[in-house]
Amino acid sequence: MKDYIIDLEAEKSEILKRYRALLRACKPTMKKGDKKMIRQAFDMAVENHKDMRRKSGEPYIYHPIAVAQIAAEEIGLGTTSIVCALLHDVVEDTHISLEDIEREFGKKCAKIIDGLTKISGVFDANSSMQAENFRKMLLTLADDVRVILIKLADRLHNMRTMDFMPRDKQLKICSETVYLYAPLAHRLGLYAIKSELEDLSMKYMEPETYKFIAQKLNEKKAERELFIKEFIGPINKILAEQDLHANVLGRPKSIHSIWTKMKKKGIPFEEVYDLFAIRIVLDSKPENEKADSWKAYSIVTDLYRPNPDRLRDWISSPKANGYESLHTTVMGPKGQWVEVQIRTQRMNEIAEKGFAAHWKYKESSSDSGLDQWVQKVRELLSNPEANALDFLDDFKMNLFSDEIFIFTPKGDLIQLPIEATALDFAFEIHSDIGARCIGAKVNHKLVPLSYKLQNGDQVEVITSGKQTPKEDWLNFVVTAKAKAKIKSSLKEEKRKIAEDGKEILERKLKSLKITYNSDNIYKLSYFFKLQSTQDLFYNVAKGIIDLKDLKEFAASEKVVEQKPQQNIDSEKIQNIIKQVKSNDSDVLLIGEDMQKIDYKLSNCCNPIPGDDVFGFVTVSDGIKIHRTNCPNATKLMSSFGYRIVKAKWNSQKQLAFLTGLRITGIDEVGLINNLTQVISNDFKVNMRSITMDTEDGIFQGTIMIYVNDTQHLENLIKKIKEVKGITDVLRFDSSEETISVKN
Numbered sequence: 231m232k233d234y235i236i237d238l239e240a241e242k243s244e245i246l247k248r249y250r251a252l253l254r255a256c257k258p259t260m261k262k263g264d265k266k267m268i269r270q271a272f273d274m275a276v277e278n279h280k281d282m283r284r285k286s287g288e289p290y291i292y293h294p295i296a297v298a299q300i301a302a303e304e305i306g307l308g309t310t311s312i313v314c315a316l317l318h319d320v321v322e323d324t325h326i327s328l329e330d331i332e333r334e335f336g337k338k339c340a341k342i343i344d345g346l347t348k349i350s351g352v353f354d355a356n357s358s359m360q361a362e363n364f365r366k367m368l369l370t371l372a373d374d375v376r377v378i379l380i381k382l383a384d385r386l387h388n389m390r391t392m393d394f395m396p397r398d399k400q401l402k403i404c405s406e407t408v409y410l411y412a413p414l415a416h417r418l419g420l421y422a423i424k425s426e427l428e429d430l431s432m433k434y435m436e437p438e439t440y441k442f443i444a445q446k447l448n449e450k451k452a453e454r455e456l457f458i459k460e461f462i463g464p465i466n467k468i469l470a471e472q473d474l475h476a477n478v479l480g481r482p483k484s485i486h487s488i489w490t491k492m493k494k495k496g497i498p499f500e501e502v503y504d505l506f507a508i509r510i511v512l513d514s515k516p517e518n519e520k521a522d523s524w525k526a527y528s529i530v531t532d533l534y535r536p537n538p539d540r541l542r543d544w545i546s547s548p549k550a551n552g553y554e555s556l557h558t559t560v561m562g563p564k565g566q567w568v569e570v571q572i573r574t575q576r577m578n579e580i581a582e583k584g585f586a587a588h589w590k591y592k593e594s595s596s597d598s599g600l601d602q603w604v605q606k607v608r609e610l611l612s613n614p615e616a617n618a619l620d621f622l623d624d625f626k627m628n629l630f631s632d633e634i635f636i637f638t639p640k641g642d643l644i645q646l647p648i649e650a651t652a653l654d655f656a657f658e659i660h661s662d663i664g665a666r667c668i669g670a671k672v673n674h675k676l677v678p679l680s681y682k683l684q685n686g687d688q689v690e691v692i693t694s695g696k697q698t699p700k701e702d703w704l705n706f707v708v709t710a711k712a713k714a715k716i717k718s719s720l721k722e723e724k725r726k727i728a729e730d731g732k733e734i735l736e737r738k739l740k741s742l743k744i745t746y747n748s749d750n751i752y753k754l755s756y757f758f759k760l761q762s763t764q765d766l767f768y769n770v771a772k773g774i775i776d777l778k779d780l781k782e783f784a785a786s787e788k789v790v791e792q793k794p795q796q797n798i799d800s801e802k803i804q805n806i807i808k809q810v811k812s813n814d815s816d817v818l819l820i821g822e823d824m825q826k827i828d829y830k831l832s833n834c835c836n837p838i839p840g841d842d843v844f845g846f847v848t849v850s851d852g853i854k855i856h857r858t859n860c861p862n863a864t865k866l867m868s869s870f871g872y873r874i875v876k877a878k879w880n881s882q883k884q885l886a887f888l889t890g891l892r893i894t895g896i897d898e899v900g901l902i903n904n905l906t907q908v909i910s911n912d913f914k915v916n917m918r919s920i921t922m923d924t925e926d927g928i929f930q931g932t933i934m935i936y937v938n939d940t941q942h943l944e945n946l947i948k949k950i951k952e953v954k955g956i957t958d959v960l961r962f963d964s965s966e967e968t969i970s971v972k973n
Contacts, residue, residue, distance in 0.1 A: 241289050245276065248295045255302040256312055264309040270334065271313040278324040285394035293387060294319060300383035304423065306583040311376045314342040318380060321347045338374075345377035346384075378414070385411050386423055389430040398876050401844060401858055404431040405867030419551040419584025428486035436489075436842075436859050443485045446499050454506060455480070461562055462508060468529045474522060475513040481571075482506045496892075496960060504559075507569040514574045520545055523556050526572045534560035537567065545577075547635055547643075552580050637688040646683065649708050653679040656691045657712035664712060665719060666693040680706040698723070728764045731771030738770070738777055742784050757783050819880050829853040829877075831887070835860035838887040840940025845875040879939075886936035888918060889943060891950070892962045897929045898955040905956070908949050909935065915946060932962070 249272055256268065275294050282290035298315035301307040307315075313335055320326040321343055328347075332340035389407060392400055408431040415424035433440045458480035469476050483505055491502055510530070514522040523545055530536075540559035548554045556572040573581065633645045636655055644658055652672065656679075657664030670677055671690040683689065699719040707713055736746045744750060755766045758775060769775045829845060835857040837843045842858040846866055855877055856863050867874055895901065902922065909915050915935050922931035937943045947959045 259308040271316040275316045296387045297383045318346045400434045402871045404434045405864045409864045409868035425484040477511045509571045511578045512574045519574045536560045634685040639690045652681045654709045661715045666697045668694045727771045728767035731767035735770045832856045839879040845877040847873045890962045891933045892960045893931045894958040895956040897924045901955045
């Protein structure tokens with residue numbers, strides 16, 4: 231008993247210590263009376279969470295204090311946000327009501343906490359609910375952006391303390407984080423938080439790769455620091471001579487960004503040269519910011535030769551999230567490319583603290599890209615008919631992607647996502663102009679509607695009063711605004727045609743002596759595999775379904791008691807798992823109870839024993855097994871978390887599994903023979919296919935082979951690399967197509 235009391239006292243002391251640290255973080259934004267309000271919120275949180283513990287066994291109150299600390303220190307939010315961060319879980323988890331919050335802290339706090347409570351459920355009973363939750367969160371952006379900023383602080387702390395969560399929960403939460411929250415942090419200008427969320431997700435999703443890169447970075451740390459010191463010495467000297475006050479430092483790249491570069495370029499860690507960036511932060515007066523930045527650029531490029539293709543000027547044209555900086559890549563003293571970022575203290579604060587800092591400097595900002603972005607969010611949310619999952623895809627495409635800058639004939643600047651077409655531009659100008667668009671002139675040259683625009687293009691739209699939106703337009707537009715307007719127009723047109731089809735169908739059924747009623751209409755929709763009765767009427771009006779087809783229906787014995795269900799719910803998932811019969815394929819154990827259940831290995835990533843895997847319950851194809859780093863895993867886990875089941879390899883059986891290797895090398899006599907000798911004779915591995923292509927003395931090939939597990943594969947790769955002429959061997963997914971998540 232004594233030990234327990236001592237523990238409680240120690241915890242009480244730790245809670246007060248953390249509270250004092252929070253007050254220190256809040257000091258820069260505190261006004262008179264704020265400390266009292268924060269103390270009141272802290273006392274309410276402590277009292278109402280006193281009997282609650284986290285999975286780690288720690289007092290629950292540590293979490294809201296940490297969220298408030300992140301909001302204050304890392305995002306730069308003020309007192310109202312700190313109060314809401316401290317109380318963000320009380321309405322959901324305790325007896326405290328929103329009325330209590332409003333009475334004690336006012337309407338604004340109650341509204342923010344209401345927003346946080348509505349979006350607290352991450353993995354709901356079905357996929358559209360998850361997407362709807364995200365939509366709800368974004369609705370608050372138009373009203374009060376602090377809801378999203380506190381939610382990001384909440385997510386960051388949960389990611390930092392996820393060691394005690396079960397493995398399947400870790401994977402689901404990481405997938406949702408990397409799919410939605412990290413891009414959202416990026417778009418709101420919170421680069422440090424975005425990088426940490428990506429790194430933490432990678433730590434749990436790809437632990438071996440994460441540890442490998444972290445270890446490599448640590449090994450090179452001393453060498454890297456010496457290089458940075460030698461590189462920035464001359465820059466500091468000339469900046470001081472020219473009376474430019476600046477802080478010059480080396481900033482390491484995140485583990486996730488290094489891994490992304492390795493994958494994108496297909497190179498090993500040793501060939502990633504830009505493991506860090508040099509940042510020059512200038513202490514400049516507002517009126518001198520641009521001139522001082524270009525002076526610093528001139529100093530750097532006088533000392534080190536710049537790469538002419540790698541200059542990025544986000545000072546003249548800031549990014550949509552308000553980011554301003556000059557980026558250049560220069561050749562360092564040891565023949566190594568080095569990225570240099572040049573910005574002022576104001577720009578740096580916006581880059582570090584994003585939205586919160588943007589509002590602080592808003593009055594001095596003549597044109598806010600961030601305001602335009604918020605307006606685009608509102609436009610996207612204003613489409614009430616959008617399917618929740620389509621909404622998520624459109625949101626990612628339009629609001630998380632990098633943008634291009636397009637000019638109107640009068641020189642006005644329009645921001646569009648990369649891959650945007652001339653038709654997207656037309657809809658961006660005005661919905662009616664988009665609907666009547668028949669073509670465009672890009673840089674005075676006539677182009678089709680599907681023409682993909684490039685940064686800096688000047689576009690003139692050509693319209694016709696006779697033009698109406700076409701269905702094939704949906705194949706090449708990318709902006710949510712264009713898609714929504716086209717779909718809306720097509721839907722109205724389809725509705726009119728379907729009305730005619732309804733009358734035609736009624737007459738034809740009468741001639742076949744079939745009663746026209748809702749039961750038979752549903753049976754017809756099911757018979758012709760159509761998703762709605764409107765599709766049925768439309769197909770009849772268009773002549774796709776004629777009298778002959780209706781006679782086939784009349785002669786068939788198919789009977790449907792009710793309208794077919796399109797969605798799959800949690801209960802159905804469990805039934806699918808229960809109905810799946812076990813066979814001899816006991817290489818994998820599946821589900822919470824680790825049973826021997828039948829499954830299929832997914833073609834999109836071809837998992838093999840030793841890979842980290844999970845099961846995905848499909849509607850019509852049983853359980854499919856995916857690697858956790860499968861190209862489709864993130865989307866499946868974040869959008870369909872409730873259909874994910876545990877899976878692990880059973881080491882008792884030795885079977886052969888198909889996987890692919892991509893091989894690069896220098897073409898030498900006998901190379902193919904030496905390669906096949908290692909695979910077939912030395913390793914006794916069966917090959918399903920081999921393709922080779924040679925150009926200018928370099929050969930590239932792919933081999934599909936059968937291996938037992940990841941260890942077997944790693945040994946084979948190691949041996950192949952020893953073959954004279956081979957420079958690189960990489961495992962690849964046999965099918966690099968993206969699967970449909972509705973399967």
